[in-house]
Every structure is written in structure tokens, then in C-alpha cells.
Amino acid sequence: MRNFVQFILYSLRIALSGNSKYYAWLASLLVLVIFGTYSYLYQLQNGLIITGMRDQVSWGLYISNFTFFVGVAASAVLIVVPLYVYNYREFEYIVTFGEFLAVSALIIALTNVLADVGRVDRLFHMFPIIGTPNWPDSMLTWDIIVLNGYLLLNLLIPGYKLYKKYMNQEPSNWIRYFILLSIPWAISIHTVTAFIYAGLSARPYWNTALMAPRFIASAFTSGPAMMILVLLIIRRYTFYRKYISDKAISTLTQITLIAMIINLFLLLSEIYTVFYSATVHQISLKYLFFGLEHDGKLYAALTPIAWISVLMQVTSVGLLLPKRTRQNFKALALACALNFGGVWLEKGMGLIVPGFVPTPIGEIWEYMPSFMEAVIVLGTIGWGLLVYTLMLKVAKTIEGKQNLPEE
Amino acid sequence: MDRKKEAQDKDMGRRDFIKKVAVGSAVTAPLMNFQIPIVRVSLDELLQKHFKEMSEEEKKRVIERLEKEHRERYGVDVKIKTTEPLKGVVWGYALNIKRCIGCRRCVYACVKENNQSRASPEDPTVGEIHWIRVVEIEKAKIEPGTEGTDFRTKFGDVKVGISLEEGEHYYDPEKVPEKEYIYIPIQCQQCEKPPCVKVCPTKATWKEPDGVIVVDYNWCIGCRYCMAACPYWARRFNWTWPYLPKDEINPDMHYLGNRIRYRGVVEKCTFCIQRTREGRYPACLEACPVGARKFGNLLDPESEIRKIIDEKRVFRLKEELGTEPKFFYYMD
Incomplete structure (x- = not known):
């Protein structure tokens, strides 16, 4: 126990010390967090009226970002499986990047839920014993269970391994069971999140069996893309570069590429089925890609976002397919940024909002997030990145100490 | 045991x-x-x-x-x-769309009776909340199926159809009814299989023994999942505190019905639970100038509502979703 306390204190010391660049990075994240927190307090005081949401589109930026970042969290499994199931050693060094990415993405996802509920003071009504969770009927109740479970798993596994490293001991074998458990768990978090929407017959746009597969595919392409970006940045700007092999990056690149192709294939399947059958239910997808006309006015706020998102995703495939561009780190970084941005737009605005347009009784009402709402979301992302930075700093310093003497 | x-x-x-x-x-x-x-x-x-x-x-x-x-x-x-539901009663509603003239008197009677938020003269963000929406649809756009297909329900046979995708609930002509249009007032359909109840993460909304779906405004966390799940757009959210002038408040309240809502919670039509449990009609029914609205006990085979379902041409909204509304539309 005393060792553990020392470990925590040691970690804190590492996390809070660094060069001036490190402090500048932390400070800029802190600015985001402060603005976000201020806006959130303002929202608490004035209610959700300060957002762009209304009865017609009753979920917006918060739930979109929640959805997207659950996907990013799930994608950590793509590092865990090759390493622990197939014993792919190239991922040994980068596995903490994945696990802590999961933690940070979950923090972003969960804080977005906090921002979205109207009565945050009553959130405990969802929990067992102190509340009345509607389990197993409500997918939101399921989601709270699997998300919090996944968060705990991804704190426990890397935390335990680091602690053992700090103590100069080999990790015990029991942690392996938790690692294996985390694999189906990762799939479950994004599946349940997809089921939140897919189960609603009231919203034909979401009511498709492809929803969960599409969620998984888009998560498995945008997650590794984000990871590659992080690894490239770390290779360029820090002295940990020698531990991140070209081969690890190339493997991640392949995963990203394949998942993106599957993602686009699923999108195409959806588009085909909806538009070819052309029932009344095509109206939401039509709104997303072409806009809707009503009384001589065109409603098409999301149209540019939809096309830009598709264009970004297709371009990223175009950049990743040829070997020459795939192995060029500048082109690779661009491809990953396009991939991540494209999926974020698709999941962010393209998935949640059109589900509400038109309303079930035929009203076309366009949603635009308010400024405050956007700042709150930026704040949650700031939180995530801050936690990610601090945790990586600790992990890499402790791991580095153990590895350096080998030089 | x-x-x-x-x-x-x-x-x-x-x-x-x-x-x-x-x-x-x-x-x-x-x-x-x-x-x-x-x-x-x-x-x-x-x-x-x-x-x-x-x-x-x-x-x-x-x-x-x-x-x-x-x-x-x-x-x-x-x-x-906190009046309990009456024994042996399941409430049902029937609305004659051939009679409805789209005057929206029901809408405002409901607002008054159920203490919905009014538009605040000081704060433009505080708007009116309506539990009833009257959708205006061109007569030509009613699905041909409306007049034909039989559909068996627990409470009698009904006909299928009417597409709401082409509806307009902000219609504002000088005079109603307009000739080429029909009007479909939509409020909570009090489904027998309510999707909103299924999705609520906290059991803050449920179906009472008299078939009415209610909300505990002190238990709702405001996640708005029920609003996404409702195929009839019947649920309203309090994005801010409701505005109610003192002299417009109806002091006769029910815990699960028309007491004034909090900011951040969902509300909806309860068939005027505060009235119906004491043997009175819902306010929207009493306000209707053309007698288009009928209300009664679905479990009583002799009731007016059962007679309508048995004898008139009846349909329910979005029958294909399997929500089994207890709100019936009919024509004579």
C-alpha cells in the first residue's frame, strides 16, 4: 500500500514536470478546459436553452461527440488483439498509447453526456441501488454499464502494468484475464452505443441493422488514424522516437486502410438500399446529402458537411492505397487527418442530426450548435487531451527508465 | 416467499x-x-x-x-x-377527422388546463409549449390505404394509413377550415406498447393501469431519449424554466399530470389525468366546437368509444410500428 502511494506521488511528479514546450502544451489545453468549464457552469445556470437544440432536434453536438469518442475508445482493442492474442511484439511499446487513448476518449464521451442531460443533479437515478435503472430494457442503462466497465478496465490494465514496472516486478498472470475480457468489452461499448439509435422505430434513418457494423468499422478506422497521428507527433518532437518502429506504424496504417474501405462499403450499402427502394424513409438521407425543399425554401445546412466528409474519407483511401504515399510520413499524416476528420464529421453531424429531420410529424427544422455549446464540447476534448498527455508522460517515463540502460 | x-x-x-x-x-x-x-x-x-x-x-x-x-x-x-387510476378502466380517445376544422381551440384549452409554458414578454427564448399539434394535410395526399385495409386490434378493427411526412403544423390562413385540407390533431397517443417507456433509463416514465403514460417530473433526468423514441413527436422538453403568469395558473393539479414542470425535464399529454380520474372529460374534448373529440373507457363494450371503433372507419397513426396507440382517428 505504501508502495502504491509512492507510485502515485512519483507519477504526479513526473506528470507535472517537463520542459517549456510541455508546459506550453498543458497550458493551452488548460485554457480550453477553463473556457469549457465556464460555459458549462453558464449552461447549468441558464439551462439547455443556451444550446442550439430544440424539441425538433433534441440531440445535437453533445450526443454526436459522445458517439464519436466511444468509437475512438473502442479502437484501442486493435492494438490489444495483435499484441496479446497474436503476440505481435511491435505493438508492445505502443499498447499504452492505445489503452490511455481509450481512457481519454471515454472521458470525452462521458463528459458530453453530462453536458447533455437536463438534470445532472439527478443522474444517480440511473444507477443500481441508489436509483432505478431501467435494465435490461433501456439501451442507455446498458451503455452506462459497459462504458464505465471499459473505463475501469483501461485504467486497471495499464495502471497495473506500470506499477509493476515501477516496482521492478513482472506482472502477475491474472491481469491477462482482464486483458482478454477487454477485447469483447471494446466491441460491446460501440455496439451498445449503436443500438441506442438502431432500436428506435420512430427514426427510420437510424433504424437499420447496419448501424452497429458501421459504428465498428468507422471506429476501427478513425481510432488507429488518431493513434498514428499521435505516434508521428511523438516521433518527431520527443526522444521516445526510437521505440516506435516503422513496422508498428505500417501495421496500424494497414488496419486503418482496411477498416476505412469496409466503412465506405457499408455506407454505400446504406445509400443504395435507401435510395433504390425510395420509400418515404429516404427523406432523412436525402436531407443529409441533397437538402429538402419546403414551401420554396431549401433546407440544406448539412449538405456541405456530408459531401466534405465523404470526400475526406475517399481521399484518405486514395492516399493510403499506393505504397509510395503510404510510406511517406507526410502523406500518411495527411491521410490520417483526413480520415479522422471525415469520420468525425460523419458521426458528428451526419449521423445524429438527420435522424431528427424531418420530425415524425413532418416538420423540417435545421439545427445549428450555439457558440457556447461548441465551447463546451471543445472543453471536453481539452479534458481528454489533458488526461491523455499526463498519463502518457507518466507511462513513457516509467517505461523509458526501464528500457534506457539497454542502449 | x-x-x-x-x-x-x-x-x-x-x-x-x-x-x-x-x-x-x-x-x-x-x-x-x-x-x-x-x-x-x-x-x-x-x-x-x-x-x-x-x-x-x-x-x-x-x-x-x-x-x-x-x-x-x-x-x-x-x-x-395523487388520485389513483379508476379500477376497470383503460382510457381511449377517438377523433373525427372529417369534422375537425383545425381551429386549435383544443391546443389552447390544453395549455391553460395543463399549465404549459406561455411565451414570456420579457425573455424571447421562453416560448409556448403545446402538447397538441394540429397537422394540416392536403386532402390529395392522404394515402389511398386510408379508406381500405382492415387491421385487427385488441379493441376492434381499424383501417390503416396517412402519411405525416407532408404535414404542416404552422398553417396560418385567415380562416379555417381551408377547403382542400384536412386537419389531424396529434397529441400523445398513449400507446399500449410505448417506445418512450422502453427506452427511459430511469423508469421516470411509465404506463399507468388506466393506460395513460405519465412522467415523474421529479425523477426524469432530462436525457431526452424518450423524445427520440416517440414516433408521434408528442413529448416536449423544458429547455428553460416555464413562464406562467400568476393569474393564468390552474391550481387544480395532479402530481403525474399538470403540476408546473421543472426546467430540464420532459412533459407530455396525460389525457388530463387530473380530470379524467375524477370522472370529467379532458379539456381538449370540452373545448372542441364541432364535437370531433370522443373519450371513454375501452374496457366497456357499451361505451361511445367502443361503438365508434366498431362502427366507424377507424385508423391509427403509424400502425406499422406496432406501438398500438389508444388514440383512434375516424371518419363518418
């Missing part, structure tokens, strides 16, 4: 503990009145139980507090009831 009871007792014990700390004694009273800053919620309110888990005594105490809240916040003396 014994074990089950034991578990129940234990359950009660745990909740009672919270409650004992929460209410009553002179020592804890000031503590319970403590308001958590920013969200402005008293500990007493925060620790309140789910409506269905409260004993009669607890309900009484909560009602006292709520009446006090109404007095302090809106300056009116109100009476909040």
Missing part, C-alpha cells in the same frame, strides 16, 4: 435510511432546505424517491413541499393530488 419478503424489507430499510436522514426532524430540516448552488436544488428535493416507491406518508410530505415550491416560485396556492 419469505426470502423475497426479506429482500423487500432490506430494500425498504436501505431507502428508509436515506429518507430518515432526509426528512422530518427539526435538526435536519434546515440542512434539507439547503440549496445546492448553481443548480439550485434543495437536498430535500434531491433525495426524493421515485413516485411509485413512496409510501402514502412520504407522498403527503413531498406534496407539501411541492405546494410550497409552487407558492414560492409562482405566488399561487395550488392543490396537488
